Amino acid sequence: MESSNDTRQRIISAAQELIYTRSYNEVGVQEICNRAEVKKGSFYHFFPSKRDLALAVLDQSQAVMYETIINRAFVDDIPPLARIERFFTIVYDFHKQVKKDTGYVFGCPFGNLGCEMSTRDEDIRCKVDDILRTSEKPFEKALSEAVTRGDLPATDAAATARAIFAYVEGIMVYAKTRNDPELIRELGKHALQLIIPAKIQ
Amino acid sequence: MESSNDTRQRIISAAQELIYTRSYNEVGVQEICNRAEVKKGSFYHFFPSKRDLALAVLDQSQAVMYETIINRAFVDDIPPLARIERFFTIVYDFHKQVKKDTGYVFGCPFGNLGCEMSTRDEDIRCKVDDILRTSEKPFEKALSEAVTRGDLPATDAAATARAIFAYVEGIMVYAKTRNDPELIRELGKHALQLIIPAKIQ
DNA sequence: CTTGACATTGACCGACCAGTCAACTACTAT
DNA sequence: ATAGTAGTTGACTGGTCGGTCAATGTCAAG
Numbered sequence: 342m343e344s345s346n347d348t349r350q351r352i353i354s355a356a357q358e359l360i361y362t363r364s365y366n367e368v369g370v371q372e373i374c375n376r377a378e379v380k381k382g383s384f385y386h387f388f389p390s391k392r393d394l395a396l397a398v399l400d401q402s403q404a405v406m407y408e409t410i411i412n413r414a415f416v417d418d419i420p421p422l423a424r425i426e427r428f429f430t431i432v433y434d435f436h437k438q439v440k441k442d443t444g445y446v447f448g449c450p451f452g453n454l455g456c457e458m459s460t461r462d463e464d465i466r467c468k469v470d471d472i473l474r475t476s477e478k479p480f481e482k483a484l485s486e487a488v489t490r491g492d493l494p495a496t497d498a499a500a501t502a503r504a505i506f507a508y509v510e511g512i513m514v515y516a517k518t519r520n521d522p523e524l525i526r527e528l529g530k531h532a533l534q535l536i537i538p539a540k541i542q
Numbered sequence: 543m544e545s546s547n548d549t550r551q552r553i554i555s556a557a558q559e560l561i562y563t564r565s566y567n568e569v570g571v572q573e574i575c576n577r578a579e580v581k582k583g584s585f586y587h588f589f590p591s592k593r594d595l596a597l598a599v600l601d602q603s604q605a606v607m608y609e610t611i612i613n614r615a616f617v618d619d620i621p622p623l624a625r626i627e628r629f630f631t632i633v634y635d636f637h638k639q640v641k642k643d644t645g646y647v648f649g650c651p652f653g654n655l656g657c658e659m660s661t662r663d664e665d666i667r668c669k670v671d672d673i674l675r676t677s678e679k680p681f682e683k684a685l686s687e688a689v690t691r692g693d694l695p696a697t698d699a700a701a702t703a704r705a706i707f708a709y710v711e712g713i714m715v716y717a718k719t720r721n722d723p724e725l726i727r728e729l730g731k732h733a734l735q736l737i738i739p740a741k742i743q
Numbered sequence: 744c745t746t747g748a749c750a751t752t753g754a755c756c757g758a759c760c761a762g763t764c765a766a767c768t769a770c771t772a773t
Numbered sequence: 774a775t776a777g778t779a780g781t782t783g784a785c786t787g788g789t790c791g792g793t794c795a796a797t798g799t800c801a802a803g
Binding site: 581583584587 | 753
Binding site: 362364366445446448451452453455458459461466500501506508509512514515518524528531534535 | 674707718
């Protein structure tokens, strides 16, 4: 049972990396198995199909995003709006490091898969949609808190949080297409305007 | 020569639709040829490879975007900032109609291909990058004009235009992943905040 | 009427695709 | 000790992948 979990986890990890750095349709089951050092027959013992693996990879990627980004950014050691700024900094630092290591900006794993698969697999689309919705929550909470604290005038926190995260997705498309993590920093600066429309300069 | 151009054009049109509604890696050369009613041997008379076809498709898609969206939105019959609002309306109307016809929101053809191919084909990445850069220009021009007219305080028009178009890309990712064109309208409302930071409410 | 360029065709290539399966091994609970 | 379960293996399927090629067809300029 320990070994089984380990095999399954190795498959997920291998797929996560390959699909993120390439794309779902470009990476085959065989290649995933090679990287995970698992025979293909064994793969189908753990996953009924390739798309079920993609679903598991999405769960895994969401967990990683929380560990490495969201749970680090949204800590109440600093004011709520500063946490949002910290979010952008962490995302920038992450992609800057990845670019240094690999030469590439790979963008957002959820946006990537959403763009590739949303019109082709309803389950994958729904799971990505759910992850995006969930990702808005920490922003929404920070915005509400900022309003309560008086840092922000009355705001529709849910709508604004959604706008911010949509902007984040757009930034990731841009950074990936230009293969330049600096765009995350430069475009990130404008995110505050999405938040504080009433602020004068 | 007429017939030759026609064959080439049929291939491009077929590929444009198939790649836009599915993805580059999911659609094969054979399927493109079937839809274009062209034999595969003939395909390779016009295109040295599938990726060269993708490059041609990108050119075609850019031309279509100008005809159907940009050149309709950015006409100086209305004030510059109203043109940007009109851009969002046209994009919304387009995707609303496509959703009605096909059941799907397909997002942005450039963002889609950029996400899928940027780390895999440098020529495609550069072409998408170029298209995004070019697409910012009408926004930049409108913003500059708005500043000149006094509709807007002094602004870095280039940086703001880029932020807006990045936001547009994010909106398209969201609309595609939620398969809901209404998101374009709802999120589009917030774009003005990217433009007019100093405006009070 | 001939030449040469362009266009078209279908057969073909090796590689790979997702997925199947029966046989086998290793371990666990009784 | 044994029966049952979970995990592993490698051979296999039918189909598709991007791409090649030689033969043939078409047509216009000289």
